[in-house]
Amino acid sequence: MDGGTQRSPWLDIPLADYEGHMSLPEIGQAQMIADFFASLLKERSPASVAVMGCSGGNGFDRIDPSVTTRVVGVDLNPAYVRRARKRFSGRFDRLELYTCDIQAMDALFEPVDMVYAALVFEYLDPPASAVVRMAAHLRPGGVLATIL
Amino acid sequence: MRFTAPEALKAVGSEAGLVESSSRRIGLRSGKRFAAIVLRKTAG
Numbered sequence: 001m002d003g004g005t006q007r008s009p010w011l012d013i014p015l016a017d018y019e020g021h022m023s024l025p026e027i028g029q030a031q032m033i034a035d036f037f038a039s040l041l042k043e044r045s046p047a048s049v050a051v052m053g054c055s056g057g058n059g060f061d062r063i064d065p066s067v068t069t070r071v072v073g074v075d076l077n078p079a080y081v082r083r084a085r086k087r088f089s090g091r092f093d094r095l096e097l098y099t100c101d102i103q104a105m106d107a108l109f110e111p112v113d114m115v116y117a118a119l120v121f122e123y124l125d126p127p128a129s130a131v132v133r134m135a136a137h138l139r140p141g142g143v144l145a146t147i148l
Numbered sequence: 149m150r151f152t153a154p155e156a157l158k159a160v161g162s163e164a165g166l167v168e169s170s171s172r173r174i175g176l177r178s179g180k181r182f183a184a185i186v187l188r189k190t191a192g
Contacts, residue, residue: 025177026177029176036174040186127157131164131166132164135165136164141189144186144188146184146185146187147174148185
């Protein structure tokens with residue numbers, strides 16, 4: 001902890017615990033996130049996509065690498081990012097994974113056609129600045145897709 | 149401020165040059181309901 005900044009609880013949640021919880025049939029949120037992502041990819045065929053709070057790459061398996069050739073993932077937890085890299089390295093022409101606080105993103109990556117931020121904003125305080133930062137990482141005409 | 153309300157997201161998005169493209173509700177077996185919203189970045 002530094003300068004009074006509160007440590008994010010996400011840094012202390014093992015990926016297996018998070019994925020296990022989100023995948024429980026009575027929770028079903030991992031499936032929802034991946035399904036909506038898949039529908040967006042099918043509707044919009046983006047050449048590039050960035051996933052905010054990508055965890056271990058939930059939904060990356062739904063990306064057609066012949067259509068979406070550039071995939072960006074951002075997560076606060078470095079262990080999550082390492083796992084995503086291990087799972088999906090070599091699957092896409094360009095896979096860019098960053099350990100970063102979404103609220104601190106500043107030209108972190110080149111603009112993309114789609115930013116996907118599912119069940120993310122409820123954990124961001126203040127969320128408004130994150131919207132601005134995500135918008136700055138979109139190409140004109142690109143879309144920010146969210147689940148709230 | 150924290151928000152989970154679609155209207156709040158749209159308002160903030162509007163200030164960031166994003167306009168609503170689509171919006172729909174998703175319901176889960178658990179009874180929880182979510183909003184799926186797509187905002188498009190205007191040119192320029």
